[in-house]
Amino acid sequence: MQEWWRDAVVYQVYPRSYQDDNGDGVGDLNGITRRLPHIAELGADCIWLSPVFQSPQADMGYDVSDYLTIDALFGDLDDFDRLIATAHDLGLKVIVDQVLSHTSDKHEWFAQSRTNRANDKADWYVWADPKPDGSPPTNWHSHFGGPAWEFDPQRGQYYLHNFLASQPDLNFHNPDVIDAILETCRFWLDRGLDGFRLDTVNYYFHDQKLRSNPPAQSKPQVMATDLYGMQDNIYNKTRPENLGFLERLRALTDQYDDIMMVGEVGEMGRRSIQIMGEYTAGTTRLHMAYSFAMLGPDFSAEHFRNCIEGFQQGAPDGHPYWSFSNHDVARQVSRWADYAVSDDAMARLTCAMLMSFEGTIGIYQGEELGQLETEMTFEELTDPPAIRFWPAVKGRDGCRTPMVWEKNAPHGGFSEAKPWLPVKAPQLARAVDQQSSDGILAFYREAIAFRKSVPALRTGATAFHDLPEPLLAFTRGAGEGALTCVFNLSKTPQMVALDGAAKLTGPHAATLDGATLALPGNGFAYLSHGGALALSAD
Incomplete structure (x- = not known):
């Protein structure tokens, strides 16, 4: 299952x-x-x-x-x-x-860790001494601006924070x-x-x-x-x-x-x-x-x-x-x-x-x-x-x-x-x-x-078709239940030629006239087909 x-x-x-x-x-x-x-x-x-x-x-x-x-x-x-x-x-x-x-720096773990270098949780966060000139231990950046290190005068050390200074990093070592x-x-x-x-x-x-x-x-x-x-x-x-x-x-x-x-x-x-x-x-x-x-x-x-x-x-x-x-x-x-x-x-x-x-x-x-x-x-x-x-x-x-x-x-x-x-x-x-x-x-x-109703979309493997921009196309699944998905990632209408029998199924924004799939700007189509289906830009 x-x-x-x-x-x-x-x-x-x-x-x-x-x-x-x-x-x-x-x-x-x-x-x-x-x-x-x-x-x-x-x-x-x-x-x-x-x-x-x-x-x-x-x-x-x-x-x-x-x-x-x-x-x-x-x-x-x-x-x-x-x-x-x-x-x-x-x-x-x-x-x-x-x-x-x-x-958070308000977590009880951090409150205890920052008190001194010898308590039970002293090593629960990432602490490091300043460089000789007082600068942070490494050049690492914080995502929210500035160094990823904040100096704590209580311990006389820096602690690591990848985000806000109020978000100290735990020491997973x-x-x-x-x-x-x-x-x-x-x-x-x-x-x-x-x-x-x-x-x-x-x-x-x-x-x-x-x-x-x-x-x-x-x-x-x-x-x-x-x-x-x-x-x-x-x-x-x-x-x-x-x-x-x-x-x-x-x-x-x-x-x-x-x-x-x-x-x-x-x-x-x-x-x-x-x-x-x-x-x-x-x-x-x-x-x-x-x-x-x-x-x-x-x-x-x-x-x-x-x-x-x-x-x-x-x-x-x-x-x-x-x-x-x-x-x-x-x-x-x-x-x-x-x-x-x-x-x-x-x-x-x-x-x-x-x-x-x-x-x-x-x-x-x-x-x-x-x-x-x-x-x-x-x-x-x-x-x-x-x-x-x-x-x-x-x-x-x-x-x-x-x-x-x-x-x-x-x-x-x-x-x-x-x-x-x-x-x-x-x-x-x-x-x-x-x-x-x-x-x-x-x-x-x-x-x-x-x-949910189409097994190929739920579990079928994906195989891409080689089409030029702005067309994205791939087939999910194989054999009788295969489904080919085609998307126009632009404002400009696109035409796709089909080498094989297919029909539109499910929600779509496209028309299929014989072997020609017409996709308006931002158009898309799901195509069901019983056998192999080749695509080419028309």
Whole structure:
């Protein structure tokens, strides 16, 4: 019997922004529970909750101060248990973001660690002496600006932080740290959780010799908040010891039934695909992984083909998780607007593409509405890097604004109080109750149902066709049940000649006249055929 996650559609819920039930302007667990039927009716198989653990919320929950407690902002353990039970009743699995590479500086572990160099948790975080001139131990960068080291006068040492200074990195070279982390994971598995989304999964270990990174060999990608691209980050992340920890974590999850772990690989480009392969190889590491390879600005047939084929070649026995959006990047319809005939055309095209990819599929809340990136003013920002580097960096608030349920209700039906981020007119126009019978929400439901009804889309192997840009085409499966998927990644109409009999099936934006497939701008087609089907640009 195939594991449930292998062809699953996973729906990411950003708890702060899904549904507020207690009237404080911030989403909560009870609100999510109330809205679970929306996710079930969409056809998703699983929900992924961004962090809900106790946190000072300096980085919106990705700075955990207690791994075993639900933050009061979202509810309590009873609310969490009720959410899981309701989800299971609706046929939905539940996974939760686990932020294991670092904690909040308010965590009791760090509070003790920083007191002196001889306490029981002195070595639970990454501490190092200054260089003779007082500068940081290495040249490593923080993702949120400045060095990845913060000097602590209490200990007279620097501590490592890959993100905010208030997010110190745990020392995974200490076996006691690993044991403690594994016990926190066991706690949630014992409560009936179905798995974990592992944040920054390649950041757990650092180079113990504290060697500085060399300059980037390729053309660096430099952003105001992120100088990582100017270095080859070979000593501060993706260390070989990571694999051993993943095997310990997998051994824990294998003690339970039907558990799934998906790791977020914090890397771009081809290297990210290689890491995905390494981290999912065999049956003793992650069940699957995803990277930012499809979460960037690249929108070409070559790019998507390279991502998929790169994974096939690098991890023939591994399993991928593909997504176009999440809480860290601009929404896909807005991000790829330069290639779009219209917002709705891009929403349909990207949905059809995702549902045709081999592996597990991830949807970020609101994408099923064709939701757009929210334009923010400086006064509305909450995202630390955006506040620090505005206006060069717009930050992540634009994709985190509240889910909009009812256009004419206060704050779109999200909350009776002023929301933590604003609900604006362009988002209200795409509210759930504004979705027509042939709108984007209906299209997502149709596309997901079609994926589930076609064995080739669920489990068939992928073989690409050699077509020029902007055409992406591949066949899933073989023989009688094979399905060929063709996508026009441009505004310009394209013609494709078919060498073989085929017919249009499922949701499509194309016409088939004899042996000629006509694709409008952002057009797409699923073609069923009983035998071999060759394609050529007409």
